[in-house]
Amino acid sequence: MNRYVKSLWTFLPVVLLFFAASRTFACTSFIVSGKATKDGRPLIFKNRDTGDANNVVVVVQGELYRFMGIAASWDKKPVEIWGGHNEAGFAIINTAAYNMNGCEGKDTDNDGRVMRRALEICRTLTDFEHLLDTLPQPRDLNSNFGVLDAEGGCAYYETGNYSYTKFDANDPDQAPNGYLVRTNHGLTGCRDIDRGVERFMAITDFMAEAYRKGNIDCEYLIANTPRYLTHGLTKQNLYDQLPKDENDTRFIHFSEFIPRYITSSVVLIQGVASGETPSHTISWTNIGWPCASVAIPLILEKDVPLPSIVQCGENDKSWLCSQSIEQKKKVFSLQRGNVRDYIDLSKLVNAAGTGIVQRIMSLEREVFNHARDVLRKVRKEKNGSQALRNYYEWVDKYMMEHYPAD
Numbered sequence: 001m002n003r004y005v006k007s008l009w010t011f012l013p014v015v016l017l018f019f020a021a022s023r024t025f026a027c028t029s030f031i032v033s034g035k036a037t038k039d040g041r042p043l044i045f046k047n048r049d050t051g052d053a054n055n056v057v058v059v060v061q062g063e064l065y066r067f068m069g070i071a072a073s074w075d076k077k078p079v080e081i082w083g084g085h086n087e088a089g090f091a092i093i094n095t096a097a098y099n100m101n102g103c104e105g106k107d108t109d110n111d112g113r114v115m116r117r118a119l120e121i122c123r124t125l126t127d128f129e130h131l132l133d134t135l136p137q138p139r140d141l142n143s144n145f146g147v148l149d150a151e152g153g154c155a156y157y158e159t160g161n162y163s164y165t166k167f168d169a170n171d172p173d174q175a176p177n178g179y180l181v182r183t184n185h186g187l188t189g190c191r192d193i194d195r196g197v198e199r200f201m202a203i204t205d206f207m208a209e210a211y212r213k214g215n216i217d218c219e220y221l222i223a224n225t226p227r228y229l230t231h232g233l234t235k236q237n238l239y240d241q242l243p244k245d246e247n248d249t250r251f252i253h254f255s256e257f258i259p260r261y262i263t264s265s266v267v268l269i270q271g272v273a274s275g276e277t278p279s280h281t282i283s284w285t286n287i288g289w290p291c292a293s294v295a296i297p298l299i300l301e302k303d304v305p306l307p308s309i310v311q312c313g314e315n316d317k318s319w320l321c322s323q324s325i326e327q328k329k330k331v332f333s334l335q336r337g338n339v340r341d342y343i344d345l346s347k348l349v350n351a352a353g354t355g356i357v358q359r360i361m362s363l364e365r366e367v368f369n370h371a372r373d374v375l376r377k378v379r380k381e382k383n384g385s386q387a388l389r390n391y392y393e394w395v396d397k398y399m400m401e402h403y404p405a406d
Contacts, residue, residue, distance in 0.1 A: 027095040031146045033169040036178025040273040042154040044146040046093035048265045055265040056318045057310040062120030080112025083267040088123040089150025089278030091269040099189030100160035110140035125153035144182040148271045150278035158186035198256040201232030222268040226290035243346035254343040261340040266290045288324030294364045307392045
């Protein structure tokens with residue numbers, strides 16, 4: 001069997017029972033060509049919506065390449081990866097498309113395993129295309145894959161059981177402004193059953209505004225996209241109706257915004273510019289409910305362990321993810337009825353600036369401020385490993401001391 005396919009199905013009998021829990025319910029994403037970013041580095045972004053609330057960041061030595069990625073905390077091997085990058089500078093994310101195999105709208109089970117396999121063996125977009133070409137058919141895929149590589153490649157692949165279509169962010173005919181967006185339908189699929197339409201409208205509006213204002217920038221996008229509180233369809237902006245403070249309880253309907261009850265993690269993967277070392281690809285990773293968690297830049301550096309707060313720790317969960325879930329409970333505080341569709345807005349954002357989003361973003365700015373000099377050192381390869389080790393240790397200590405406990 002072709003090496004691109006071998007062992008892809010090795011764990012199939014073991015994991016079949018888990019797939020109902022691990023399926024991707026819905027996600028919001030974008031990809032950006034390096035031609036459109038301020039620093040010339042391409043970006044791929046995924047806001048992960050799933051029933052798996054507890055996520056962790058893992059580092060794995062694959063068949064060819066070492067990689068890091070997001071996994072469900074229960075997936076110990078892990079068998080499935082839900083966004084990540086490898087040491088060759090290849091990176092991948094996905095969203096469920098639902099409409100790439102006709103108009104029945106069926107979900108599929110193979111996304112996470114294909115992404116893990118791609119991270120193990122792929123260096124370029126061409127490698128990924130070869131992987132898709134050589135998978136057994138039907139592929140059990142109904143998906144949009146966002147992919148970048150260290151050669152400047154950046155594209156979506158709308159993928160079904162028997163075919164796929166490439167959308168290239170570097171092609172001005174396909175991406176006039178250098179970026180593309182996807183939620184839960186493919187543009188080449190059965191458009192009668194489009195899903196994620198409200199979020200597609202929201203991410204389209206958000207990216208258009210970011211482009212107009214010159215904010216196609218890594219830090220801006222990872223901080224603001226997963227906390228965008230304007231509804232794509234109704235244009236309701238929650239910042240226009242702020243409660244006085246966290247005690248001014250105000251319940252509102254909260255459905256199909258980019259952040260949702262089932263949002264469990266975010267990753268923005270920043271590729272490398274021309275001439276840079278591929279292993280300096282960065283996963284800016286927000287593990288947990290992003291309105292209550294902090295994005296941390298993560299790099300695959302030999303013998304430098306990732307921050308402990310994003311890895312599997314006590315109770316087989318990530319400390320940071322667990323903390324964010326506790327804060328989420330205060331926002332989604334109804335005890336009866338459709339509890340996932342209503343929030344107490346005062347706990348999320350308020351005029352006093354004491355909402356969880358506002359407090360978290362203050363912490364995140366400090367995390368970013370400390371990161372900039374470290375990332376420069378890593379890219380220049382001047383004491384980069386030690387600087388990164390010190391930074392990860394600082395992040396652990398800073399977050400455990402300053403994360404909101406009340």
